[in-house]
Amino acid sequence: MRDVVRLVWFDLKQELRPPVWIVMEWVTFGIQLFVYGAIISQLVSGISNYQQFYAAGFVVMMTFEVGSHSGRHFVEHAHDGLLPYLLSLPISRSKLFLAITLQGGAELALMITVPLIITLSLIGNLTAISVVAAIVTLFCLGFGIAGFMLGLSFIAFKSSDVYSAVTIVMSTVVIRFSTVLYPFIFLPPSYASVAIFSPLTYGADLFRLLLGFDPSMLLSPTVAVAVIAALMATTLGLGMFLLQRLVEGVKSA
Amino acid sequence: MTEILSILRLARNDFSYFFRTKWLMAVLLSLNLSDMLVVALVYNKLMSFDYFRFFVPAVVVMGLFVAALDTGRRIWLAIGEGVIHYYLSLPISTFGIVVAYLLAGGLAAVVYSTALLLVALVVLPAQAVWSTFILLPFIFVLAMGLAGISAALAALSSTHGEFFFAYQQIVQTLLLTLSTVFYPIEVVRKYLPSFMVSVVSANPLSLAAEAMRQYTFAGQPVQPFYLLNILFASIPLVIVGAVSYLVVLHAIQVKGKL
Numbered sequence: 001m002r003d004v005v006r007l008v009w010f011d012l013k014q015e016l017r018p019p020v021w022i023v024m025e026w027v028t029f030g031i032q033l034f035v036y037g038a039i040i041s042q043l044v045s046g047i048s049n050y051q052q053f054y055a056a057g058f059v060v061m062m063t064f065e066v067g068s069h070s071g072r073h074f075v076e077h078a079h080d081g082l083l084p085y086l087l088s089l090p091i092s093r094s095k096l097f098l099a100i101t102l103q104g105g106a107e108l109a110l111m112i113t114v115p116l117i118i119t120l121s122l123i124g125n126l127t128a129i130s131v132v133a134a135i136v137t138l139f140c141l142g143f144g145i146a147g148f149m150l151g152l153s154f155i156a157f158k159s160s161d162v163y164s165a166v167t168i169v170m171s172t173v174v175i176r177f178s179t180v181l182y183p184f185i186f187l188p189p190s191y192a193s194v195a196i197f198s199p200l201t202y203g204a205d206l207f208r209l210l211l212g213f214d215p216s217m218l219l220s221p222t223v224a225v226a227v228i229a230a231l232m233a234t235t236l237g238l239g240m241f242l243l244q245r246l247v248e249g250v251k252s253a
Numbered sequence: 254m255t256e257i258l259s260i261l262r263l264a265r266n267d268f269s270y271f272f273r274t275k276w277l278m279a280v281l282l283s284l285n286l287s288d289m290l291v292v293a294l295v296y297n298k299l300m301s302f303d304y305f306r307f308f309v310p311a312v313v314v315m316g317l318f319v320a321a322l323d324t325g326r327r328i329w330l331a332i333g334e335g336v337i338h339y340y341l342s343l344p345i346s347t348f349g350i351v352v353a354y355l356l357a358g359g360l361a362a363v364v365y366s367t368a369l370l371l372v373a374l375v376v377l378p379a380q381a382v383w384s385t386f387i388l389l390p391f392i393f394v395l396a397m398g399l400a401g402i403s404a405a406l407a408a409l410s411s412t413h414g415e416f417f418f419a420y421q422q423i424v425q426t427l428l429l430t431l432s433t434v435f436y437p438i439e440v441v442r443k444y445l446p447s448f449m450v451s452v453v454s455a456n457p458l459s460l461a462a463e464a465m466r467q468y469t470f471a472g473q474p475v476q477p478f479y480l481l482n483i484l485f486a487s488i489p490l491v492i493v494g495a496v497s498y499l500v501v502l503h504a505i506q507v508k509g510k511l
Contacts, residue, residue: 024419028426035430040446043436046299062412165279172280182295191291 003091007099010154011073012106022110025062029115032058033122046186046215055119056211057180059112059138060204064180065113067142068171070104071149071239075163078153097243100150101236103145108142134210140232141203147235148199150242179204183217193206259345260353265355271323272364285316285369290376309377310465311434314458317366318428321396322421324358326404328498329417332407337505347502351404351495358400363393370469380472387475388464391483395457398487401494404430408497432458457486 015021044050077083086096088196116135120126149167175181177191178200187195195201206224209215272278293308331337340350374382406424410417431453433441441453453459460483467473 003331020416020419027423031423031426031430035445036435039436039440042440042443043302043304044296044299045301050299078297104425161275168276169279169283172283172287181292182299186295188294188298191295201279 003089004095004099004102005097006105007086007089007091011103015107015110020109024145026114027110029058029062029118033115033118048214050179052119052123053183053208053213054181055115055122056208056213057204059119059168060114060141060207061117061175061180062112062198063108063138063142063203064145064171064175064200065124066108067104067145068149068167070100070107070142070146071151072154072164072167073104074100075153089140094240096239100239100243101146104142104146105139108139110144112138120211126211130212134207137203137207137210137228139209140228141199144199144231144235145226147232147237151235151241155241174198174200179219184219185217199227199231256349259343260349260356263340263343263345263350263353264357264360267324267327267354268361270327271320271357271361277323281316281319281365283463284319285312286372288315289369289373306377306470307437307466308435309373310470313366313369313373313464313465315429315434316369317362317392317396317461318399318458319425320365321358321362321399322403322425323361324354324400325405325407325417325421327358328354328404328407332501332505337360337502341502341506345505347499347506350502351498354404354498355397355400355491355495356454358403359393359397362396362399363389366392367369368472377470379470381469384468384472384475388480391464391480391487392461395461395483395487398457398490398494401491405497408501413446419495428456428458432456433460434462443473455486457483457490462485 033051033055037051037058041050041054047053074083077086089096091099116138120131151162152167177194178198179187179195180200184192184195184201184205202219202224205218206221206228209218209221209224215221261488289309289312291304293312296308297303297305331340341347343350345353370385373379402424403421406420407417410420429435431449433453433456438450438454438459445453460479464479464483468475
């Protein structure tokens with residue numbers, strides 16, 4: 001386990017010395033919530049308190065971004081030549097995979113701590129169980145997205161430029177065609193049929209349900225739990241397979 | 254004459270680099286088109302006024318802004334990868350290099366936002382498309398000003414290159430949220446203190462978004478005074494950006510590095 005912790009710290013320390021990106025994410029969240037969220041909330045008439053709805057959505061969006069960054073980070077390692085070094089270390093592939101996963105989890109925890117605290121205090125009146133369940137949902141979603149991006153890394157072994165384009169376009173589309181920014185019932189039918197395939201739709205709706213939002217504007221929690229669990233299991237499994245079998249000797253173009 | 258030709262050649266090179274960066278084009282187009290065709294449409298159903306008509310012209314200005322900001326990334330890359338030494342060895346003055354970058358940044362942003370405007374014209378009927386041609390030179394100066402902000406950020410973070418994108422994200426978020434790109438000024442007045450409302454009103458992005466809404470799409474007659482406002486808000490940004498970049502280039506020329 002010491003090897004895993006050392007590997008996690010090896011990557012994480014670059015983010016923390018100094019923690020510019022983490023602080024920047026917190027500041028961005030503050031501006032988005034207390035300026036954009038607060039003003040746009042006065043225009044929205046379809047939801048009783050859009051600022052709270054937006055705060056929860058923004059936390060989910062941050063989770064998605066950290067998750068996808070963790071997946072892309074792996075490709076950057078391949079591109080920079082760090083991956084062959086990591087593969088040559090005297091640790092098993094499963095431990096290496098665990099280190100990559102834990103590093104993503106630690107990064108997620110650092111990034112969303114402050115925004116989550118602010119969101120929870122803004123919503124208020126929550127039980128400890130609902131808060132814990134909401135945090136678990138975020139982590140499951142984050143791991144699922146990271147695994148998905150890791151699974152897509154085979155594109156980067158052909159062209160890192162194309163990989164960047166595909167993942168970034170997908171990120172934008174996945175966020176816009178989901179319930180992160182607006183409830184499902186307000187989506188036009190053609191967009192709703194796309195949003196139903198977005199993992200963020202289920203992540204955001206489950207997270208909001210646990211924080212006490214009106215269930216009538218959210219999707220079924222049973223389906224959401226099943227989708228998030230399936231996403232995490234399959235994409236992490238795919239990532240594990242990739243690391244065990246495919247990455248040996250590859251180089252990101 | 255030779256100097257002008259060199260500036261134009263360098264500007265053309267930087268201009269084409271912007272459009273050749275595939276991932277960047279993918280980011281910008283997916284972001285702006287989804288804002289225009291998804292976010293605007295869904296928010297329209299959530300609000301009691303025609304948000305689609307309000308927001309679509311502003312997305313064109315947002316496109317102009319993010320495309321202009323990419324100038325900073327290209328300057329940052331040139332400094333970081335040492336390409337700047339090659340530019341400094343060319344038979345062109347340092348001032349010429351700065352002008353070339355700002356021209357290319359402004360032009361790339363205008364061309365990119367024109368593409369967005371064409372999409373906007375398809376989804377939203379415009380009353381006076383011809384007004385856009387009157388707006389164009391002012392929008393170009395604004396784009397150069399926005400490129401100037403980005404150049405200043407690249408210069409500011411030239412010794413700590415890894416912070417450039419962090420600074421850029423904060424500036425981008427601040428300039429967009431403190432503008433009337435997303436919401437009308439009347440709503441801003443109800444929420445923000447008066448000095449912040451003045452900042453929002455004077456923000457060049459607010460001026461450009463309002464000009465696009467009123468003149469191109471609503472068909473109101475173009476007010477010369479309003480266009481001068483855009484010019485006066487943009488020129489200081491061009492100057493700040495140019496001076497910052499000049500200082501960095503001078504430092505590289507003298508010390509060989511930063």
